[in-house]
Amino acid sequence: MQTYDLEADGLRGLNSSLQAQSAETNQTNWEIVNPKGSHAIAVGLDAPIEVTVKGSTGYYCAGMNQQATIKVEGSVGPGVAENMMSGQVIVDGDASQYAGATGHGGLLVIKGNASSRCGISMKGIDIVVHGNIGHMSAFMAQAGNLVVCGDAGDALGDSLYEARLFVRGAVKSLGADCIEKEMRPEHLDILKDLLARAGSDAKPEEFKRYGSARQLYNFDVDNSAAY
Amino acid sequence: MCGIVGLFLKDQSLAPQLGNMLTDMLITMTDRGPDSAGIAIYGAETDGKTKITVQSPTPDTDFVGLADELGKSLGSMVGQTDNDTHTVLEVPAGQFEAARAALAEIRSSVRIMSRGDSLEIYKEVGLPKDVADRFNLSGMSGTHGIGHTRMATESAVTTMGAHPFNTGSDQCLVHNGSLSNHNSLRRKLRREGVVIQTENDTEVGAAYLTWKMMNGATLGEALESSIDDLDGFFTFVVGTKDGFGVVRDPIACKPAVMAETDQYVAFGSEYRALVNLPGIEDARVWEPEPSTVYFWSHNNSPTTHEKAA
Numbered sequence: 001m002q003t004y005d006l007e008a009d010g011l012r013g014l015n016s017s018l019q020a021q022s023a024e025t026n027q028t029n030w031e032i033v034n035p036k037g038s039h040a041i042a043v044g045l046d047a048p049i050e051v052t053v054k055g056s057t058g059y060y061c062a063g064m065n066q067q068a069t070i071k072v073e074g075s076v077g078p079g080v081a082e083n084m085m086s087g088q089v090i091v092d093g094d095a096s097q098y099a100g101a102t103g104h105g106g107l108l109v110i111k112g113n114a115s116s117r118c119g120i121s122m123k124g125i126d127i128v129v130h131g132n133i134g135h136m137s138a139f140m141a142q143a144g145n146l147v148v149c150g151d152a153g154d155a156l157g158d159s160l161y162e163a164r165l166f167v168r169g170a171v172k173s174l175g176a177d178c179i180e181k182e183m184r185p186e187h188l189d190i191l192k193d194l195l196a197r198a199g200s201d202a203k204p205e206e207f208k209r210y211g212s213a214r215q216l217y218n219f220d221v222d223n224s225a226a227y
Numbered sequence: 228m229c230g231i232v233g234l235f236l237k238d239q240s241l242a243p244q245l246g247n248m249l250t251d252m253l254i255t256m257t258d259r260g261p262d263s264a265g266i267a268i269y270g271a272e273t274d275g276k277t278k279i280t281v282q283s284p285t286p287d288t289d290f291v292g293l294a295d296e297l298g299k300s301l302g303s304m305v306g307q308t309d310n311d312t313h314t315v316l317e318v319p320a321g322q323f324e325a326a327r328a329a330l331a332e333i334r335s336s337v338r339i340m341s342r343g344d345s346l347e348i349y350k351e352v353g354l355p356k357d358v359a360d361r362f363n364l365s366g367m368s369g370t371h372g373i374g375h376t377r378m379a380t381e382s383a384v385t386t387m388g389a390h391p392f393n394t395g396s397d398q399c400l401v402h403n404g405s406l407s408n409h410n411s412l413r414r415k416l417r418r419e420g421v422v423i424q425t426e427n428d429t430e431v432g433a434a435y436l437t438w439k440m441m442n443g444a445t446l447g448e449a450l451e452s453s454i455d456d457l458d459g460f461f462t463f464v465v466g467t468k469d470g471f472g473v474v475r476d477p478i479a480c481k482p483a484v485m486a487e488t489d490q491y492v493a494f495g496s497e498y499r500a501l502v503n504l505p506g507i508e509d510a511r512v513w514e515p516e517p518s519t520v521y522f523w524s525h526n527n528s529p530t531t532h533e534k535a536a
Contacts, residue, residue, distance in 0.1 A: 036499065036502040037497060037498035037499035037500075037501070037502050038499065056498050056512075057498075058497055058498060058499055059497075075498070075512060077482070077484075077497060077498060078482060093512075094512075094513070094514070096482065096484075096514055097479075097480070097482070115479075115514050116479055116480075116517070134479075134516075134517075135477075135479075135517065
């Protein structure tokens with residue numbers, strides 16, 4: 001176990017040490033103490049290492065992650081796991097705005113609530129939120145799965161492409177071109193797997209699925225004058 | 228950008244440390260606003276007196292004998308406590324308008340930062356640390372206070388453009404964001420008789436709340452209606468003599484974090500600003516919802532003063 005004191009030793013040293021790890025490293029476990037809400041903790045990692053942050057973070061924690069498993073024992077500020085490619089990010093507390101934005105892959109788990117714009121423009125990431133999410137979540141979401149065990153705020157899935165949205169609780173309102181869709185067996189399988197990996201005991205059958213009505217982003221000859 | 232910090236004490240045994248805690252929070256927010264900084268602090272009041280905090284670019288000449296001259300104009304005793312470029316004048320309650328007119332005559336170069344029973348506002352151009360040092364903010368005590376670090380977008384980097392803004396007795400406001408309908412609203416409010424001193428968008432936000440309260444709204448009602456009437460981005464933190472409020476626009480892209488314990492309610496643009504507060508590890512920490520008014524008061528029920536303030 002490598003322990004890094006962020007307050008004493010600084011952010012650049014931390015990220016350059018973590019980014020220098022390769023698949024063959026024997027320093028596979030890292031613990032970051034005294035994060036104190038600092039920004040850009042553990043960003044740009046590209047090795048199958050495990051990093052635990054002992055406290056709450058500021059902006060852009062675990063951004064651009066590949067392969068690594070990053071656990072935050074606290075809450076995170078805006079843009080956690082932004083543009084994640086693979087690996088896992090697990091947040092014990094709440095997440096601020098645009099959690100998992102533009103993520104291409106990997107799994108983001110938020111055990112508390114996420115605020116506005118969760119999963120905005122997601123491109124293949126899987127996001128599981130144990131609590132609620134805020135307004136404008138999954139805006140222009142293209143691919144991947146967003147699973148919400150609580151409620152969703154206003155304008156869920158506005159201008160949605162092909163991401164799948166699963167919500168167990170109430171949806172305050174759906175955004176433009178987002179509709180409720182039937183839950184088929186393959187969706188229950190996806191949900192079962194994601195809930196298990198995210199450590200949630202929610203039942204797949206309790207969720208509703210939402211997706212794109214595909215009226216907004218497809219070319220429609222009747223609307224040709226508008227293009 | 229811009230950074231906001233705020234601290235409302237429930238446990239008055241922390242009052243002597245209010246300035247110290249708020250200064251630490253303010254300096255942490257330097258990255259968000261390095262061009263100016265300011266603090267509004269609700270401290271001790273003197274019965275029958277109104278405090279007017281004024282600023283001068285040339286305090287060495289302007290502040291000499293100021294209380295005496297103002298006292299002669301008003302026909303009463305005036306107190307004066309200098310603090311760097313600011314001085315706090317204590318005039319008899321009810322004489323603020325007369326004092327404002329007299330100051331324009333006898334010291335046309337001084338600018339009014341605030342007035343109220345307990346409110347004092349200190350703000351200047353410069354790094355938050357330097358601003359805090361020149362006024363010895365960390366030594367101040369009070370029941371609640373609000374601070375701001377500015378990265379200017381809507382008006383010039385000047386003392387008058389720095390936050391907090393005060394447009395009514397014991398009221399103050401700080402802002403992160405930008406208002407887009409401030410010019411038309413400023414014209415309207417000036418026609419209604421509200422004094423607006425600058426071309427800054429935030430002062431219009433403050434004046435709007437003052438105008439609403441002049442017309443009978445409570446602070447909570449004024450904040451509610453601001454969501455409909457102000458166009459643009461805002462996270463506002465406001466102070467009154469008794470209380471402390473927070474509101475965010477419906478888009479809520481300007482950040483906000485709050486923490487509450489048995490001893491205090493704290494606001495920060497980022498969690499970083501709160502990390503050194505006592506007991507923060509066990510505080511309830513949350514992000515205020517968009518379009519939702521939050522308000523804490525030292526009086527459990529809104530007072531007539533608050534309603535009329």
